[in-house]
Amino acid sequence: MRAIGLVLFFCAVYIMADPIPDSFFGRFKVDRSENFDEFLSAKGVGFLTRQIIKLASVTKVFAKGPAEGSYTFENLSSKKNVKYDFKLGEPFTGEGLDSTKHEITFNFKDGEVTEHHKRLDNPEFTPETYHYTMSDDNKELIMRMTNNGITCKRFFKRQDS
Ligand SMILES: *[C@@H]1O[C@H](CO)[C@@H](O)[C@H](O)[C@H]1NC(C)=O
Numbered sequence: 655m656r657a658i659g660l661v662l663f664f665c666a667v668y669i670m671a672d673p674i675p676d677s678f679f680g681r682f683k684v685d686r687s688e689n690f691d692e693f694l695s696a697k698g699v700g701f702l703t704r705q706i707i708k709l710a711s712v713t714k715v716f717a718k719g720p721a722e723g724s725y726t727f728e729n730l731s732s733k734k735n736v737k738y739d740f741k742l743g744e745p746f747t748g749e750g751l752d753s754t755k756h757e758i759t760f761n762f763k764d765g766e767v768t769e770h771h772k773r774l775d776n777p778e779f780t781p782e783t784y785h786y787t788m789s790d791d792n793k794e795l796i797m798r799m800t801n802n803g804i805t806c807k808r809f810f811k812r813q814d815s
Pocket of ligand 1: 707710712729730731732733734736750751784
């Protein structure tokens, strides 16, 4: 009896897992970065490519998806537009920016959305996680990434829609 109670309890906790708060929904355009050059450099990105990446305009769009408990996330740039439709905690296969297949999982915990990428065609490549939080005034989406011990942040300003 006690075991069944415990199972029901954990099911309930799972079902009630926090949804992504409304403050995350909207359209956000990159405004500035902290430590981005050092981050790219530590990833082995060459000087010229770094300049191009830093100058590129990137827009992120978070929205509720068509199905109950689903979300959509877009990463828009002149290089490529990527759109994912997902449920929290459920891995799916999507195209990465490098045009190869990635296994991607989104989660939400403690006010932070995480986007985890595992490259299916390149298993030796270290998986990457992007962390997203909202600024206190809900006007900026802050993305944080760490690689080789170097952490960088990119700030995306909410666009009027
Ligand atoms: C979003 O697009 C930018 C610019 O093309 C790219 O550098 C970045 O890696 C992309 N981010 C994700 C999570 O795909």
